[in-house]
Structure formats: structure tokens, C-alpha cells
Amino acid sequence: xxxxxxxxxxxxxxxxxxxxxxxxxxxxxxxxxxxxxxxxxxxxxxxxxxxxxxxxxxxxxxxxxxxxxxxxxxxxxxxxxxxxxxxxxxxxxxxxxxxxxxxxxxxxxxxxxxxxxxxxxxxxxxxxxxxxxxxxxxxxxxxxxxxxxxxxxxxxxxxxxxxxxxxxxxxxxxxxxxxxxxxxxxxxxxxxxxxxxxxxxxxxxxxxxxxxxxxxxxxxxxxxxxxxxxxxxxxxxxxxxxxxxxxxxxxxxxxxxxxxxxxxxxxxxxxxxxxxxxxxxxxxxxxxxxxxxxxxxxxxxxxxxxxxxxxxxxxxxxxxxxxxxxxxxxxxxxxxxxxxxxxxxxxxxxxxxxxxxxxxxxxxxxxxxxxxxxxxxxxxxxxxxxxxxxxxxxxxxxxxxxxxxxxxxxxxxxxxxxxxxxxxxxxxxxxxxxxxxxxxxxxxxxxxxxxxxxxxxxxxxxxxxxxxxxxxxxxxxxxxxxxxxxxxxxxxxxxxxxxxxxxxxxxxxxxxxxxxxxx
Numbered sequence: 001x002x003x004x005x006x007x008x009x010x011x012x013x014x015x016x017x018x019x020x021x022x023x024x025x026x027x028x029x030x031x032x033x034x035x036x037x038x039x040x041x042x043x044x045x046x047x048x049x050x051x052x053x054x055x056x057x058x059x060x061x062x063x064x065x066x067x068x069x070x071x072x073x074x075x076x077x078x079x080x081x082x083x084x085x086x087x088x089x090x091x092x093x094x095x096x097x098x099x100x101x102x103x104x105x106x107x108x109x110x111x112x113x114x115x116x117x118x119x120x121x122x123x124x125x126x127x128x129x130x131x132x133x134x135x136x137x138x139x140x141x142x143x144x145x146x147x148x149x150x151x152x153x154x155x156x157x158x159x160x161x162x163x164x165x166x167x168x169x170x171x172x173x174x175x176x177x178x179x180x181x182x183x184x185x186x187x188x189x190x191x192x193x194x195x196x197x198x199x200x201x202x203x204x205x206x207x208x209x210x211x212x213x214x215x216x217x218x219x220x221x222x223x224x225x226x227x228x229x230x231x232x233x234x235x236x237x238x239x240x241x242x243x244x245x246x247x248x249x250x251x252x253x254x255x256x257x258x259x260x261x262x263x264x265x266x267x268x269x270x271x272x273x274x275x276x277x278x279x280x281x282x283x284x285x286x287x288x289x290x291x292x293x294x295x296x297x298x299x300x301x302x303x304x305x306x307x308x309x310x311x312x313x314x315x316x317x318x319x320x321x322x323x324x325x326x327x328x329x330x331x332x333x334x335x336x337x338x339x340x341x342x343x344x345x346x347x348x349x350x351x352x353x354x355x356x357x358x359x360x361x362x363x364x365x366x367x368x369x370x371x372x373x374x375x376x377x378x379x380x381x382x383x384x385x386x387x388x389x390x391x392x393x394x395x396x397x398x399x400x401x402x403x404x405x406x407x408x409x410x411x412x413x414x415x416x417x418x419x420x421x422x423x424x425x426x427x428x429x430x431x432x433x434x435x436x437x438x439x440x441x442x443x444x445x446x447x448x449x450x451x452x453x454x455x456x457x458x459x460x461x462x463x464x465x466x467x468x469x470x471x472x473x474x475x476x477x478x479x480x481x482x483x484x485x486x487x488x489x490x491x492x493x494x495x496x497x498x499x500x501x502x503x504x505x506x507x508x509x510x511x512x513x514x515x516x517x518x519x
Contacts, residue, residue, distance in 0.1 A: 066382025073173035078418020084109040128174035135182040155353035165292025168382035170338035177342040180209035184216040191223040196233040200240020212329035219322040282336035295370035296352035323347035397422035414477025428471035440483040479507040
């Protein structure tokens with residue numbers, strides 16, 4: 001077998017150095033499994049992968065069981081599911097279907113629900129499970145290259161366990177961060193192997209999944225600098241990262257693309273008017289993830305502070321930088337929603353694996369056992385999580401169906417676009433939440449909420465939609481929050497002039513188009 005067929009690495013031994021430019025480690029004492037590559041040659045697979053991969057799949061499936069226990073977990077899932085239907089019906093992203101996020105995850109939803117049906121979100125829940133397994137596998141591969149087989153097991157399993165260490169609606173939902181993370185891990189995986197074009201492409205995948213995925217660029221650049229890879233490698237990295245993003249911009253129109261994913265969110269990316277709520281969310285998110293990581297944190301601190309028996313954390317400057325950059329990314333917009341903190345998981349898992357590798361088998365077993373018990377608590381929380389908002393959304397959807405026909409356009413004035421998907425009704429506006437038109441988000445209680453804080457030009461588009469495709473039913477789902485319809489002069493005048501209030505359900509007001517307005 002040629003050296004090109006199987007890239008070899010030094011066996012796992014204390015202090016064994018990595019061999020620059022070589023691939024995954026394998027161990028002479030273990031017979032490798034084999035596969036046939038595309039050229040017909042036989043390539044070796046380390047036997048430990050045939051043991052580790054099924055375990056990662058099993059543990060991921062168990063930790064994500066709550067994901068399949070309810071129709072929806074949060075408004076982001078409802079937003080994406082509604083978007084998928086609009087795109088399938090001929091909608092155009094960033095035009096007739098809009099969002100502040102890049103296109104990869106909306107496309108994923110469109111493709112998955114188009115293939116398997118859009119009455120349930122199980123296809124994207126399975127895709128989220130696969131994304132976690134891929135991320136965990138890549139993290140294990142990074143640890144395997146750096147510290148050996150035992151560390152690979154630690155990294156992969158820690159990745160899976162930590163991925164559910166937040167509020168269930170943030171971890172069990174199939175949303176942006178879940179699909180962004182494997183790209184970020186792939187970027188580090190490629191960079192440490194001097195595959196700079198691949199690192200750039202993975203970086204682009206992360207950014208096109210969610211903008212904050214770009215934080216992984218900092219540890220990539222550190223790896224490039226440490227490797228003294230030169231400007232040619234930097235050019236390949238840059239080309240791999242920029243060309244896919246530039247291609248997406250050209251496909252949608254550079255100005256429109258830039259507006260929706262960056263420049264159009266100026267007022268939204270602010271905590272003004274939210275009081276202490278963002279700070280409390282930040283403390284809650286960091287606190288929960290710290291709790292999930294606590295046994296590993298104790299081991300990590302023990303190794304970092306130890307100066308006896310030669311115990312020291314292996315060199316991991318890029319991982320610390322990755323953790324710091326990811327933490328900085330959670331501060332963008334100063335909203336601190338819980339799912340933002342998922343971005344810390346890969347770096348934490350790898351740092352935890354490094355600590356367990358140095359701490360010894362007994363400490364590692366205790367730390368992993370404690371982490372697993374904590375994970376069981378988070379999984380149990382997932383099954384017991386409050387369903388009040390979902391139940392409310394179902395009641396709203398049932399009422400919408402009672403007052404409208406299948407093809408009637410509907411406007412849900414609120415922050416819960418899942419009502420469109422649950423009701424099976426078409427949105428009357430490209431703005432699926434009132435946030436685009438009021439700047440409401442993150443619990444703002446007065447300041448910076450209102451028509452004048454909307455995205456530029458939004459109310460002009462909205463008035464045009466109300467005139468040319470009037471909704472059969474308008475639901476004010478604000479429920480006494482400060483973006484209610486009566487506080488928006490343009491919408492309130494339109495309601496009073498053309499609609500009649502027909503019902504109030506759980507504080508949500510339903511306005512049916514008046515008979516004279518139909519003629």
C-alpha cells in the first residue's frame with residue numbers, strides 16, 4: 001500500500017510529536033478496517049473509528065430524543081418552516097421571503113421539507129442530529145491527531161454531551177447554530193492539516209450558515225502563522241472563504257444580500273430599551289453551559305494549575321483563541337439569546353478532552369460520568385419543558401383556520417411565525433414577524449421600538465402589501481407588549497378602516513376583513 005493511500009502518524013505516546021503534513025493517526029497494535037477509495041485502492045480506517053462512530057451516533061440520538069417530542073421548539077424553527085413553504089411556492093429569498101440570516105439553513109429546510117414533506121419537522125431534526133455527529137466526529141479527529149485515541153473519545157463524547165447543555169428550546173431545535181458548528185470544526189480540522197483551501201471553504205460554510213461563524217477565522221489565522229505556511233497558503237485560504245460568499249452575493253444581488261445579512265440590522269443589533277434582560281440572559285446562558293461543563297472545568301483547572309508530576313495542558317493556543325473568539329461572537333447585538341452560546345461547544349469539548357487526557361484515566365472516568373449525569377438532567381428537562389407558547393400557537397392556528405380558507409392570505413402581527421406553518425396559511429407579508437417593522441426583539445420595553453425604528457423602507461413595502469394583497473385575517477398576537485397594533489399608527493388606521501374584531505384568544509385579537517372592504 002502506498003504512503004499516499006494511508007497517511008500515517010506517530011503512535012499515541014507521551015510526548016510523541018505530530019509529523020507535519022501527515023494525516024490521521026493509526027496504531028500498529030490494532031488491525032485497521034479497510035475500505036476501497038474511488039481509485040479502487042484499499043485504504044485503512046483505524047479500528048477505533050469503527051467503535052467510536054457508532055457510539056457517537058447512539059449518544060447523539062439519545063441526547064436529542066426530546067427534539068422529536070414536539071412539533072416546534074422555538075420561533076426560529078417556525079420562521080424557517082414557513083420560509084421553506086414560501087420558497088417552495090416560488091418565493092425569492094431576500095425579496096418576497098426575507099430574513100436577517102444567510103441562505104444555507106433556509107435552503108436546507110427547503111430541501112429537506114421538499115423531499116420528505118412539510119407537515120412535520122422530523123427531516124430537519126434528523127439533519128440536526130447528523131450535524132451534531134459530524135461536528136463530534138471532526139472534534140474527535142482533531143483530538144486524535146494532537147493527543148491520541150483516548151483524547152479522541154473524550155472530545156467526541158464531550159461535544160455531544162455539551163451540545164444539549166442549555167435551555168431545551170435552544171439546544172433541541174434544528175436552527176442556525178446547530179448547522180453552523182460542524183463547519184467551524186471542519187475549518188480547524190483543515191487548517192491544522194495545512195489544507196488551506198478546505199479551511200476557507202469551511203469558513204465560508206460557517207458564515208453562510210450564520211454570520212458569527214466567521215469567528216473561527218482567528219484560530220485559523222493563528223494556525224497559519226504557527227505553521228509559517230506563507231502567503232500562497234493565505235491566498236488559498238482567502239479564496240476558499242471569499243468565493244462562495246461572493247457567489248451568494250452575486251446570486252441575490254450584492255446590495256440586497258449585504259443589506260439583509262449585515263447593514264440593515266443597525267437598530268436591531270442593540271440592547272437599548274431592553275434593560276437588564278440581555279444581561280440576565282447572558283448570565284443564564286453562561287451559567288447553564290458552565291454547569292454542563294463543570295466536571296470538565298474542574299479537570300481543566302486542575303491540569304492548568306498543576307506544576308507537579310509533569311502534568312501540563314498540551315499546547316492549545318488556537319483552542320483558547322477559538323473559545324475567546326466564540327465568546328466574543330455571542331456578544332454581537334448584545335442580545336445574548338441562549339442558543340448563541342452553542343458556539344462555545346467545540347472549543348470547550350476539545351479543551352476538556354486535552355485536560356482529561358493529561359489528568360489520567362480515573363479522573364477522566366469520574367469527570368465524564370458526572371458530565372453524563374448532568375446531560376441526563378438536561379435531556380429530562382427537554383421532555384418536561386414548558387409547552388405554554390406552543391399550546392398558544394396551536395390555539396391561534398386553529399382559530400385562523402376557522403376564519404379563513406386554505407388560500408386566504410393571513411397576517412400574524414407578532415413574534416411567533418410558527419402560526420403560519422401550523423395553520424397552513426400563506427403569509428400576507430414578506431415580514432414574518434413584527435420585529436422587522438418595529439425593531440422589537442430581546443425584551444425591549446419601550447425605547448427603540450416603533451415604526452420609526454423599523455428597517456429602512458419596511459413600512460413602505462408593508463403598506464403596498466396591505467393595499468395590493470390584503471390579508472383576509474389579521475391577528476394581533478402582541479399580547480400587551482409594546483409593539484401592539486394599537487401603538488403602530490399605520491397598522492391601526494388600516495385595521496379600524498377595513499377590519500372587524502371577531503375574537504380574542506389568550507389575549508390575541510383576531511380582525512376579519514369587513515364585507516365592504518372586499519368589494
